[in-house]
Amino acid sequence: MNKNTQYTYPFTAIVGQEQMKLALILNIINPTLSGVLIRGEKGTAKSTAVRALADILPEIEVIEGLPFNLAHDEEPDIIRECFAVTGEEVPADDSLSLSKQKVKVVELPVGATEDRVVGTLDLEHALKAGEKRIEPGLLAAAHRGILYVDEVNLLDDHVVDVLLDSAAMGVNTVEREGVSFSHPSRFTLVGTMNPEEGELRPQLLDRFGLCVHIEGISDPVERVTVMERRFAFEENPEAFCAQRSEESARLVEKIRGARELYPEVAISRDNLLAIANYCLEVGVDGHRGDIIIMKTAKTIAAYDGRGEVEKSDIDQAVMLALPHRIRRQPLQDIVMDVGAVLKR
């Protein structure tokens, strides 16, 4: 994006870590998968991969003049409220101007204060004009985009509460410090964590659609490739990115195709039954597991260019969607091998 200032390491240049890359791509194709949790040791390209997403993200249409990334088919009431709270003139319904922008990756720093996350009173405006105006927070910026939390397990409890609240309903409701308003906030939650530093609250864990576990690469040849590429990138980022641009473009094209295909992907009743039985057998809380597996399987099929879900898609989806949903013992690690649980 910012070609002149900074280059991000290209997504396609990341060696290995296929599960993680797949999970991220699936979430771009289908934002209703509601995110991915990436668990793994330090230095396994977790953050690099998420930041690199910026390059392969599609474009969306948003209403111009608002910091809320609203779509034009949002409820008129909501659009009006959003204009009102930011102190803008409310335009007539048919005169909304739209603009295209890339889906954003919004980073939520671990130390973020609550008012920065949910939005707060615009201090300057209040003092200058004596009027209430909202300064939208990160949740507004992340609407229809990706909210990225590095070290999500270290996030403060009250910020987690806020995330849960808006993730549950897709709406951020602010009732604080003299302001009362709500705006849509549907985001893909991407979190990375190192399990050694503690676990997530189960409620939050459940909000992540998918979960992948990554480790350092054990193949010496691949490790060398990692070093070579990193070195090449640091030497001359411009050339490195240019070299990869074709591959990136191909991936973007593939993602776009999958996005278009997704609504038409069909899934047979037998396959749905298989999913339900999987979940019953393994033992998961609630129904979110079932729904996510179904969506993931359909997204995988779409990514593969097929209009029909196959058994293998479901198997793959189960590996991504179930690990963090299986009921387990305390201080026990998340079961990454779902197949093993099934065999028991």
Added chain:
Amino acid sequence: MHSRLYPFSAVIGQEELKLSLLLNTVNPRIGGVVIRGEKGTAKSTTVRALGALLPEKISAIEGTGCSPDVVTLPLNATEDMVAGGIDFQQTMKEGRRVFQPGLLAKADGGILYIDEVNLLDDHIVDIVLDAVASGENHVEREGISFAHSASFVLVGTMNPEEGELRPQLLDRFGFCVEVAAESDAERRVELMVRREAFDADKRGFIQRYRKENEMVAERITAARSLLLRVAVPSHLRGFITELCRENNVAGHRADLVIEQAAKAHAAYSGSREISVDDITAVAGLALVHRRRDPVPPPPPEPPQEKKDDQEQSNRENNKQPEQPRSAEQKHHEDAGNNPQKEQQEQGESEGNDTEDREEGRSGIDEEQPEGDSAVSVVEQLFNTGMPFKVRKISSPKDRKTRRGSGRRSRSRVSQKQGRYTKSTVKRKNNDIALDATLRAAAPFQRHRENNRGMAVVLKDQDIREKIREKRLGNLLIFVVDASGSMGARGRMVASKGAVMSLLIDAYQKRDKIAMVSFRKDDAVVNLPVTSSVELAATMLREMPVGGRTPFSAGMVKGYEIARNHLIKEPEARPILILVTDGKVNKALGPEKPLDEAFEISRKISREERIRFLVVDTEDPGLINFGLARKIAGLLGAEYYKIDDLQADSLLSVVKNVAS
């Protein structure tokens, strides 16, 4: 917003939940619903869907001007927004204080919905409860005195994994509903299909269920107009009372709730008189959280599902002072009754003392002596017992401010982090509460000289700062008795299970921990202050057992750790957890071991910044020495048997409060 919500009538199953919500909309006097259940069971979806079914107006509300709706109370709401406060924009214009209604005013005549109600801040809960109880909201703040009607249906959802609801609050809810996932594969499939259809085409999906939804809405409206005319035959009143008595419920709220609910149920089925069926249909919903006899608790809580039982700490803390007191009393009685036993025990200790000293000379190596001691020490390794969910352990809230992170005890914090709860006139940390400042300045704006073109003239006396609150981890110091007496009859297994449970709890609360074990001749610091609970768990698993009980040494070691920590962080609140059966038989000095242990306990208890907790591992056999209990009394500690350490289930919490 309704055109985006999943339709009520499309929710599969959850009949109890749907019924209780519908009855509440028919008759708000039932007093609301609390919905308990695991994650992902359509709790929130169903409640929010209800909004679309509400009849246009329940009662006329001044000022809010919209039809009643499901008003959401977010967890991070501040006090002024819930109760109402000064509207600074209007106040500034008019030069007099203008009241801005809060959420309670908005919810009047509608539904106040609190997602994750068990995580809501205490002071907000109190405001809401006051309003629910009186049907009115009194505002006395920032120079406003105002009251308005606030009668609404309180609906809360909670996931018990995140901690239980405080019993007073629980009782205020008319109904309690347990929800669980469908266990039938076919229905799960149907659920997936519907969800997918909804996501693919929201408008179309809602349209498809429109008819059904309208029918339900009409039924509600009809039932409402019928409600006032529903008669309650007097013999059925007797039946309700009988039902409540049979179930040992606390107070009279259950009776009233059942009667109101039965009326609603009759009206909803189009009848003008309550029948027995109406009562039995609703009784369960009103009784489940009020019943006092230990019937099978609603959700069998899997022991592994550990949670930070966040929001209860204060409430439990409020109750806690009673427990040590009663423990102390009891131990006095015990002491009175069993002087002989104590004598006997001390005699034994004296005898052992000599042996101990010999042994002490022979080996300094604490871990693996060469077995040349006078008494051969049998060393054993025990398994760790099944961990369980531990009860709430935390320091009481005080007025000191601290910094740090973690999740155990609530405290005011000095850093600009944490939840903004109140504002104060005191100036300390430059954390300005803009809203409160503006509200303070607003009434005077018309009279102040304004020469810089700003809309607001702030004077120094207007400035308000934020008081923030958050949870902080504590330092937990485990002092574990690993002597031979602990090895008998599987006690060590249970003890290890208890310590493991505490460790898991510590892990979730982000505590720092340290571990000391004492056995044979000396106490060993197994683990200096650290945050790695995994390390502690490993140490615990590998902790050998055998030998005498050098209690004093252990206590002194534990105390040293706490004291050193306090030098570094004077505001810290360490908790020392002593796991022992109290059968002391090895002293540090020349005194009798037991006397020395008592003396040391008494001395250590003078450090008020340390909280003590004694876990008594003594077998509940025929002869109980009650020594650990006595030590707990001297320390001013909370005293628990291993079994008491388990977190109370929902029902027993209610029971304790009621009795």
